[in-house]
Amino acid sequence: MQLRYLASRTPKKTVAEAAPELSREKDAQPERRVETESSLPSQPPLARPPQALPAPLIEAAPDRSPGLDGAPSASAPDPLRILDSIGEVVYDWDLRSDIINWGPNVRSVLGVSNVALIGTGRAFAECLSPDSESSRYEAIARSAATDDGAGAPFQICYGLLPPDSPRDAAIWIEDTGRWFAGPDGRPARAHGLVRVITERYKQDRRLAFESRFDTLTGVLNRASLLEQIGLFYAQAAKKKQSFAALLVAIDNLFLLNRTYGYDIADQIIASIAQRLRTNCRERDLVARYAGNKFALVLENCDAAEMTAAAERLIEIVGGAPFETTAGPVPAALRIGGVVAPRNGRAVHLLFQHAEEALDIARQPGGARLIAYEPSLAREDTRMKALKVSDEIVSALNDGRIILALQPLIDTRTGAPAFYEGLMRLRRKDGALVSPSSVLPTAEKSGLIQMVDYRILELGLKKLIEDPALQLSVNMSGRTVRDPDFISRLRAHLAPFPELARRLMIEFTETCAIEDVEATVRAIAEIKKCGARVAMDDFGAGHTSFKNLRRFDFDLVKIDGAFVQNLARSADDRFFVKTLAELAHHVGLPVVAEWVEDAETAKILTDWGVDYLQGDYFAPAAASDVKAPAARE
Known part of the structure; x- marks a missing residue:
């Protein structure tokens, strides 16, 4: 790039070449010193813009350098056009x-029609945006660098409001340059280059916002919450006071999603966040903790104040519906609260206890607010759950999750029709652990899907080993509704397509009615794979006759809780007989579980129940012995 000073008739020089000469020229002039309290003037007094500014630093000049043929080149770079x-x-x-002597393209770059309005340092400073953290003058005044003859570098970013532009039309500038000292060692002049970085600045601001705040609601995100909560612990220790943490859940969010759609549910989440923020104190924290959960941290708050604040928030949120594009929609909250540091001396314990309190608040028929209180029994239960979780993970890693096969007896022939593969965990000492000791913890800890997929793999392996075997395996509702379940099932069956007709997938009635539409889709997809589907624990979830027809199950299994006392309970006999007749009415074969004696087996057979399962016929056995052939 070729530069020249217009006031001079000397040959063209670059800025770097001209700078030392300019410095010497300036040093040779008599010093006009402004006396101030500091070595550098705080800010030069506002000077009236000169009527005519000095000539610009650079101007476009035709390049007279010869081309290959000796003639002047027509394609030489135009420095002004490039800078522009x-x-x-x-x-x-x-x-x-x-x-300030500006380059000739200042009007087009900064959008200033009258350059005289930014022709002095003071006038330029008065155009800075209030959002600017610093200025060029401050960057030079506070510079720790010294000029060793080549100038001292500086770089600063700030917002500029051009004087003849709207007040909200700020542009953002990256200002890079060098300042040069006079004979007294103080900054005497500076030159540099300003670059418009408005788009980059906005992007950086957006990324900075998203790193600290939830984009949907505008409140803090979880990472920022955990980062800032340490200040509450420090203040509590210093002032000998407590604070409270509330974990706030939106009640039945899945129903809002299903009824109104996810976009309306997002509007409700954002509105609840705004209502919570509006009704908290300025120094309290409001953050989005998870999908339908918010965390509130209340400064200087004891147990009674926490209860009063939480009850007020429940009333405020539930007292008036939220305006959405679909119309007014009501919402309600469930809250678990903890007072710290008494009941949560570390961040992870604080929110662990808040989660425990919230779990109790979300139980059917429970209070909407539960304040955590230490409990030896609950702590013992938690420690046992942690131990079981560790044992599950260890068993999965060591291959100690196994199948125990139990036959289902055909009441017409008295022979096994097919088998159910039941999960068992074998301890390191060889003892077997029953599912009731493992599965509830696996559900709560999120390990259930790993267990389910392991059982599915073991079941398919059994089917490969025994071509005459027909087998059913249990899957949890979380696994069946997992978007990856069908693709994984297809992948397992792809090398052995003949296995599908001998495989049955079971899941409970309670799981089925949690989301009827999702269950209907899951059954259809499983059947497309060629497998059959059974409803387990029929009667426990009170499925309607309408849903029973929609589900398209191949078989229903009556909940064993109603079967085991059948011979002694008239109520159970009436209920089981009704369930069997209802299933037969819609054309579904019926299995009765937990058959433990001959009298119960005879009653069920007389009612026309198709299959019987229980310890009376054979307990579930973990064995590698080939199962008896099963009739289709």
Whole structure:
């Protein structure tokens, strides 16, 4: 890039070449010193913009350098056009006179029609946006660098409000340059280059916002919450006071999603966040903790104050519906609260206890607010759950999750029709652990899907080993509704397509009615794979006759809790007989579980129940012995 000073008739020089000469020229002039309290003027007094500014630093000049044929080149780069296109302009600032000499493209780059309005340092400073953290003058004044003859570098970013532009039309500038000292060692002049970085600035601001705040609600995100909560612990220790943490859940969010759609549910979540923030104190924290959960941290708050604040928030949120594009929609909250540091001396314990309290609040028929209180029994239960979780993970890693096969007896022939593969965990000492000791913990800890997929793999392996075997395996509702379940089932069956007709997938009635539409889709997809589907624990979830027809199950298994006392309970006999007749009415074969004696087996057979399962016929056995052939 070729540069020249217009006031001079000397040959063209670059800025770097011209700078030392300019410095010597400036040093040779008599010093006009402004006396202030500091070595650098706080800010030069506002000078009236000169009527005519000094000539610009650079101007476009035709390049007379010869081309290959000796003629002047027509394609030589135009420095002004290049600077213009990349949004950059050069300047030279005499700090003693406060005059800024701008490059000739300043109007197009900064959008200033009258350059005189930014012709001095003071006038330019008055155009800075209030959002600017610093200025060029401060960058020079506070510089720790010294000028060793080549100038001291500086770089600063700030917002600029051009004087003849709307007040909200700020552009953001990256200002890079060098300042040069006078004979007294103080900054005397500076030159540099300003670059418009508005788009980059906005992107950086957006990324900074998203790193700290939830984009949907505008409140803190979880990471920022955990980062800032340490200040509450420090203040509590210093002032000997407590604070409270509330874990706030939106009640039945899945129903809102299903009824109104996810976009309306998002509007409700954002509105609840705003209502919570509005009704908290300025120094309290409000953060989005998870999908339908918010965390509130209340400063200087004891147990009674926490209860009062939580009850007020429940009333405020539930007292008036939220306006959405679908119309007014009501919502309600469930809250678990903890007072710290008494009941949560570390961040992870604080929210662990809040989760425990919230779990109790979310139980059917439970209070909407539960304040955590230490409990030896609950702590013992928690420790046992942690131990079981560790044992499950260890068993999965060591291959100690196994199948125990139990036959289902055909009441017409008295022979096994097919088998159910039941999960068992074998301890390191060889003892077997029953599912009731493992599965509830696996559900709560999120390990259930790993267990389910292991059982599915073992079941398919059994089917490969025994071509005559027909087998059913249990899957949890979480697994069946997992978007990856069908694709994994297809992948397992792809190399052995003949296995599908001998495989049956079971899941409970309670799981089925949690989301009827999802269950209907899951059954259809499983059947497309060629497998059959059974409803387990029929009668426990009170499925309607309408849903029973929609589900398209191949078989229903009556909940064993109603079967085991059948011979002694008239109520159970009436209920089981009704369930069997209802299933037969819609054309579904019926299995009765937990058959433990001959009398119960005879009653069920007389009622026309198709299959019987229980310890009376054979307990579930973990064995590698080939199962008896089963009839289709």
